[in-house]
Amino acid sequence: MPELPEVETVRRGLAPALEGAVITDARLYRADLRFPFPPDMAARLIGQRVVSVERRAKYLLIRLGSDDILLSHLGMSGRYRIYNETPPVLETHDHVELMTDGGMTIRYNDPRRFGFMDLFSSEAMASHKLLADLGPEPLSNAFDGASLGAALDGRNTAIKVALLDQRVVAGIGNIYASEALYRAGISPNRKARTIKGLRAERLATAIRDVLNDAIAAGGSSLRDHRQTSGELGYFQHNFNVYGRGGEKCPGCDCSGAIRQVVQGGRSTFYCAKRQR
DNA sequence: CCTTCTCCCTGCAAGC
DNA sequence: TGCTTGCAGGGAGAAG
16 A cells, blocks of 8 residues: 555554553554564553654654654555544454553554564664665655755666665655656656756656645555545545556646556556656 | 565456 | 456565
């Protein structure tokens, strides 16, 4: 499911239920997701007050009063659901459950189990293997055309493939890579190292705009994404190219059909007329 | 270091 | 209807 906008949507749903609350119970219904849960994870969560629910790239970071951080990645099909009353019986693929002193039940469900969780001390965060090499947050001041151009300098891969590299910019996945390139008018096949100057500015702006628009719509719900309330996101209706191979390009001044190609093993969608 | 490839897992849609 | 096939939004790790 989740790229940055979907994870941010989940973060915004979890924050009011968790921040300031004490975790009164934590239940693991299996020993692993993609990776084994850290030893004693449930015990280390119980009794902890949640300080904040943050996001870095596609990772949720839940800071605890013990100075530990619970990291959660949603993989491709992970969902959180919040119940503020007695929850229904467990559903298939409900793997983790947290209860709070505010009477909330938070469930993590993940059919494909590509998601994972980790728990580590805040001092270990800077050197955490999954976090240490991440590029800038695209919605932060650290990200702009100049920094994007610098990150792409010397890279021989196609720009679409480079955008999926979390070291270049954090949080973009397969959908928003295609959408951002469409908005920027840049071909996904263009060599990454040729993106600089004004072209890099255009791409950086397009990335920020598409991510902000998607967050405002509650993310994109194709198969799996749900907000923590269970509501769908709506941004998929605003895709210009993703999933629209063969359709007419929505651009007002061109009549091309949207092409679907495979790059780095993943589908890319673009208009060859608008994107150069 | 950079780049490409394979694999992890289940669900779903399309094709037969 | 039922079966098979391919594909899906991510990322680690190995190999080239």
